[in-house]
Amino acid sequence: MVVCTTVQGTVPSWLRCDVNLPYTHEITSAVDDHAALITRGYRAMIYSGDHDPKVSYVDTQAWIRRLKLPITDPWRPWHVDDQIVGYTRTFSNNLTYATVKGAGHTAPEYMPRECLAMIDRWLSGEPL
Structure with a gap:
């Protein structure tokens, strides 16, 4: 079991992201990348927050179906x-x-205890 502790931070405020990043290449799909990794035998876990308005769990399931895995x-x-x-x-x-x-969208931010249990079980090879 993983034990987490908290440490007082030194950053006065946290900015999630800089929307002015100059992207020169945009990845529109990672389906082929996932397919390449799992066909090589790598374990993978994909998870979705069910209240994610950015990438809904319905959309995630749709691209997983494209992998055509039993x-x-x-x-x-x-x-x-x-x-x-x-x-x-x-x-x-x-x-x-x-x-x-x-x-x-950032599931561990919303449900940290549940996400810790999920990743801990998955890394240990236990069923969720």
Whole structure:
């Protein structure tokens, strides 16, 4: 189990991002990159906050379907302290997909305890 501690920070305020970044290359899809990695046998987990207005879990599931992977473990709830905190399914080629209930685009920011449990279990090779 992972134990986290907090340390008083020294940054007076945090800016999430600079919208004036001069992008010269825009990636419109990462589906081919994911396909290349999972066909090489790498484990992967993709997760979505179910309240994410930027990249909805419905859209994420749509591009996962484009990978055409058989489902090895169908939709089921996953729990923390006997509470349903999301839903998960597993695909062949070691791909796990999970939703996090109540989380937005940056799921660990909204639901840190649940996301810590999710990643801890996944890294340990345990089912969510």
